[in-house]
Amino acid sequence: MDADVPVVGAGAAGIAAARRLRARGRSCLVLEAGSRVGGRAWTDAAGLDLGASWLHVAEVNPLTALARELGFTLHDDGRRRRDLLLAEGGRPATAADRAALEAAGDAWEAAVAARAAQREKQGGPDIPLGEAPPRGGRWDATVDHWFGAIINGIESRRSSLIDYVATVLDGQNLQVKEGIGTLLTRLAEGLPIRLGTRVRRLSAGITADTETGCVQGRAAIVTLGTGVLPALAFDPPLPAAVTQAIAGLPLAPVLKVALRAAGQERFRLPPFARLGRMVEGPDDRPCSWMLWPFGRPWAVAYLGGSLAESLPDAVSAEAAARAELARYFGAAAVARAFPDPATVAHWPADPLFRGSYSYARVGAAGARAVLAEAAPMGGRLRFAGEACHTRYAGTVGGAWESGEAAAEAIHVALG
Ligand SMILES: Cc1cc2nc3c(=O)[nH]c(=O)nc-3n(C[C@H](O)[C@H](O)[C@H](O)COP(=O)(O)OP(=O)(O)OC[C@H]3O[C@@H](n4cnc5c(N)ncnc54)[C@H](O)[C@@H]3O)c2cc1C
Structure with a gap:
């Protein structure tokens, strides 16, 4: 023994x-x-x-x-959702855009909770999470991408409504x-x-x-x-x-790409800055960003869902992350600020995990x-x-x- x-x-x-x-x-x-x-x-x-x-x-x-x-x-850092920096066509988001996104997020959560409560009361089969929230509003696709591919790691149409509601996270995040x-x-x-x-x-x-x-x-x-x-x-x-x-x-296919700023360029963003942008069309799959955690020189991308699935290795994941960051700051500025190869944690490709x-x-x-x-x-x-x-x-x-x-x-x- x-x-x-x-x-x-x-x-x-x-x-x-x-x-x-x-x-x-x-x-x-x-x-x-x-x-x-x-x-x-x-x-x-x-x-x-x-x-x-x-x-x-x-x-x-x-x-x-x-x-x-x-x-x-x-x-x-007290925040639940990301900062929104880019709206239609990549234009900088206004205060009104941010408020509209926040309202769409609240509506998404309320609709999901209501649909789950209704199903529990009336019985009936499980449905895809993505069938519950509102569709067609200006920010609906962006919100759905955030709760699905980014937070849950998988598009909402591919996961269970009942399980999502049973395991949804609230409270403080440290x-x-x-x-x-x-x-x-x-x-x-x-x-x-x-x-x-x-x-x-x-x-x-x-x-x-x-x-x-x-x-x-x-x-x-x-x-x-x-x-x-x-x-x-x-x-x-x-x-x-x-x-x-x-x-x-x-396991959802989430991976992380971390770029290290070699110089002092911080794009006028504070520690723990979060970047996000509007989803523009059915094939648009943005990643989400956290910049300068604890004041350190890192920009960290979170890639989930079908975007992550389409990136088989560290090279393709880094290229996707750089292209995404270039939408905010321009390709030349990104190349200057982050000259070194990225650190890529490709969890789906790791034989000890195969996902996140x-x-x-x-x-x-x-x-x-x-x-x-x-x-x-x-x-x-x-x-x-x-x-x-x-x-x-x-x-x-x-x-x-x-x-x-x-x-x-x-x-x-x-x-
Ligand atoms: C990118 C990413 C972001 C995340 N963000 C968060 C977050 O912010 N907050 C949060 O709470 N959670 C987050 N998670 C999820 C969290 O990391 C996991 O839920 C948790 O760490 C899982 O722990 P576990 O013990 O269940 O499994 P694991 O951590 O997977 O432990 C299982 C162990 O088994 C080992 N193993 C595999 N095969 C074998 C074998 N055949 N023989 C022996 N050993 C083996 C593995 O190497 C591993 O060490 C994130 C995960 C990822 C990948």
Whole structure:
């Protein structure tokens, strides 16, 4: 026996599960395929968060208190939506444009909530999120792109209305100066973690087959994202309901491109400036920008949905981001300000993730609960991770809570 509980994956869920197991007096061994801990929370050497960068719903997020205890610096810029800088034809937006966009955003949210409430009252099938909001108004496509492809990571027509409403995020959003990846690295200190250990198969018993040998335990927690979970073999195979739940929760294709300003050019924008522009036509798919976080010289692009899907590699992603930034400042100024190659976090292309965070396909709104409650192998196997959280799916805090819940369930199962 190597440990009571092998934990597969050292992202937020795996770290939380391991900490909780140890607190309950159970031995564990975290098996991580990559060369670092943190998973989709990754702070690079320059201090940039290339995956998660906000502690969402910070009031109840368990990581907020942990960050404060460890003395991390938390920042709230107080804004919910992006600044709008460009309207029709790329002209600078006016105060009236901003007010109209804000009103269209409120109308979008109200229509989605009303449609979901109506469906709950009257029953009926799940529908695409994109069928609920208003259409045809001047700002409707822009708002829908923002809530869909940018925030949710996937166009609204491709995701479930019921799941969207059940997991929608509100409350305070905090950024961590030292990085969320750094926070998770600190929280993983002292845990038994084997890096560079990819698990290929999990068998009842419990045996985890890795490229460097077998790990034996009494129960297991699997925290892989749903982009790569189908590649893990289970013996006996998982119940059909569980494989269906995994298939119903794909990862959205969000990627980040970070450009570093070499000189002092800041385009007269303050720290944490957010750029956005009007969507002009059905094929227009803007990315969203955060500039100068914590006063640092970075311009960070968020690319999601079908735009991200159309960019197979770092080169094409950087080119798309530069072209987009050129709409605001001109190509020559962008080339001058950012002469160096970008840092690109291409999550969809990364074989350990294959995407960013989960959304539910239309009709798969119940999948998160199925995955969270699944207890195959006689209750000795549990799943954890952001996709398993029925309220805070897609977030680091949700992944953390789900890891703790899985650890509690396994603790009980072991008697
Ligand atoms: C671009 C981007 C922006 C985001 N922004 C935010 C944000 O602002 N706020 C927020 O809360 N969330 C955000 N998220 C989502 C958040 O990062 C995730 O929800 C969360 O980190 C998921 O944690 P997890 O433990 O469920 O999974 P993961 O972090 O994916 O952990 C799973 C681990 O398993 C490992 N692994 C994979 N295959 C194997 C294998 N076969 N054997 C062993 N190990 C394996 C992986 O390397 C990984 O470390 C963002 C994500 C991305 C990509």
